[in-house]
Amino acid sequence: MINQLSWKVGGQQGEGIESTGEIFSIALNRLGYYLYGYRHFSSRIKGGHTNNKIRVSTSQIRSISDDLDILVAFDQETIDLNYKELHDKGIMIADAKFDPKQPEDTKAALYAVPFTEIATELGTSLMKNMVAVGATCAVLNLDIKVFEEVVQEIFGRKGQQVVDKNMEAIQAGFDFMKEKLSDDVELMELEKADGMKRLFMIGNDAIALGALAAGCRFMAAYPITPASEIMEYLIKKLPALGGSVIQTEDEIAAATMAIGANYAGVRALTASAGPGLSLKMEAIGLSGITETPLVIVDTQRGGPSTGLPTKQEQSDLMAMIYGTHGEIPKIVLAPSTVQEAFYDTAEAFNLAEEYQCPVIVLSDLQLSLGKQTVEPLDFSKVEIRRGKLATEELPEIENKGYFKRFEVTEDGVSPRVIPGMKNGIHHVTGVEHDETGKPSESAANRNAQMDKRFRKIENIKFNTPVHKNAPHEEADLLIVGFNSTRGAIEEAMGRLEKDGVKVNHAQVRLIHPFPADELLPLVKSAKKIAVVENNATGQLANIMKMNVGHAEKVHKLLKYDGNPFLPHEIHTKCKELF
């Protein structure tokens, strides 16, 4: 019996690789296993190698695995590109149709199963992925009944016959593989899972659901990988709540339309990836100087320019902190799990209204698209706080005076009114302005307004600015990361501890304003610091040095080849520090 399994299915894009992974994962998730998926795909619709690697475990996991137990291949390319991940007792199950060739330098066994042929005999070659799922079940000694419910849900609309045929295809794959497996093959039978109902979702689902839970009722966005799922989800769900999504003509329109909607009192969202954020920069500055709340999601991918549009990277950090010309107060959040993506997105709407500034929710491709098992989300934890938004009737202002929308206050936050409110008329402009919003170039006013705006974020309140797992008062090593690296760091930490290295871990969730006070004790009490990030220049490491100091202790642990960190990579590189 094993407590975790790593399974990968690969083939040409457009061949149904995703649905194969989907059916397999949903069924196992419902049995109570924890899953973590990673999709390798290209920026094209059909053709090109794609694969879906799924890790199954009886306990919580948040990283892809170092190696692979089973590789299901629909073409030779899948074998050639992925067989090296298989360990010695690994198994390749390949479609007999392409006459799969066993690579020389692996001990993993290759089984040719006629996926396409069996499927065609049963009615259509489209069911070849079902045959593959069945063949996998034989290796796992898993009762194919676990797929009945999922197959019913997916194909039910097409009629009972289609459902039955698909189940037959799974059965046929199972039978063929069972027959073929020699008696001395060790089956990879998973320990029974706890049967608990948990969610199975991608980070983008959680971001979108978090927005809905927080009262977001309007979104303006332009399609882009890996952010589009957020708008697609909200397009489906907002009409039931009276809201809507506009797919805009470009990224600038998306940001400015969201600003217009927020100005007029709706909680509005926009989401994009690096190229889109580059285009939104001027609008972010407008939100900053006009003190208009704005929530923007940045799902980072490989940059610069079009870069690696379907690959993992975390290289937008500096741009998100400093981006826009001039200086504005801004908040940047970086959830590190799908749960946090839900809560942090919801909280972003509160922060945007309380501090009247842009709030960027930073994600990365692996967090946004990696489908994983998630513990139930606690809706009662979602609060709605609208800051100094006026809700009462306003007193009349004499002589057509304007409402002091930008009043200089002690905490820097001014009372906010929205269009339509009587006696609230004021002007809003991206030009430097006085307390009523009228343009002003006076030096004294400039100082007063700049100082007021920056005062707002001096003491921002955010629940958990740093996720800390710090078992040691004095540590040999502090590992720091942000966004999706958390899972791989946690596993590496476990291995380092076994090696006798005392490790503390900090995953930064509030990127800006940087929580230096939170990190400082951990930094001081560590002999060395490894900052793990998917970029080439060590952006988080540099920000840490700038804000926390202790530069001599900081080591950059970087990966920028487009792939997420594997636990063994962090483990090995950290050991090299000693």
Next chain:
Amino acid sequence: MATFKDFRNNVKPNWCPGCGDFSVQAAIQRAAANVGLEPENLAVVSGIGCSGRISGYINSYGFHGIHGRSLPIAQGVKMANRDLTVIASGGDGDGFAIGMGHTIHAIRRNVNITYIVMDNQIYGLTKGQTSPRSAAGFKTKSTPQGSIEQAISPMEMALTAGATFVAQSFSTDLKDLTALIEAGIQHDGFSLINVFSPCVTYNKVNTYDWFKENLTKLSDIEGYDNSNRELAMQTLMKHDGLLTGLIYQNTERKSYQELLSGYSETPLSKADLNLDQAHFDKLAAEFM
């Protein structure tokens, strides 16, 4: 009920004496009063440039955004609160150069707002460079040999983009302009009003006199039918775009808001933000 004086504030415009934009400002104030608006129910969103300052000179909610982006901001405002009257405005550089992408798409989206362009065929605030409305041969600081680019024909462009309300006016025709803005506000859909608003400082070609000489009023064209798109296009081409009046109106096509499925009939900005637990549970269950 508010009068046009209620839409005046105590800010003195920084436009040059004689600028056409003064009349546009007055026309908006009159039209707003004439259609029965209260100042707090009007939002004027403007772009950058001399004319972009207009949102600061009208006693209403005003948003002076970034160059070329008045339309997406204005559409966002309208989506958030469908009860507001929303006017977007700016110059020809704002709307037909840097913001042209938004102009075309706002036209075809047909959100129920009014867009007033103050067209002076020049960049004024940056002190005299060519605009996409400058005629070929027009000499400016940036086209010392005369412009070798073709000028945009905004009215024809709007018709091809599927506009439902296309009008043009001249800033001195205060009465006609006011009536057109009223009609634009009352039109259920996106209304585009291009206003020739001469720049007395930097445009010595397209002057008040030049317009008086070259403009033709549609009311003077016998048999003109502003519900006939083909005729509108032909007439525009015949007169090189130099027409004033309501060029085209389509009252049959519904506005974006009317067509949008599920869109709240009351302003979204007044909606309860709270989801109920059962609704949330249902959404979460879809991920199980």
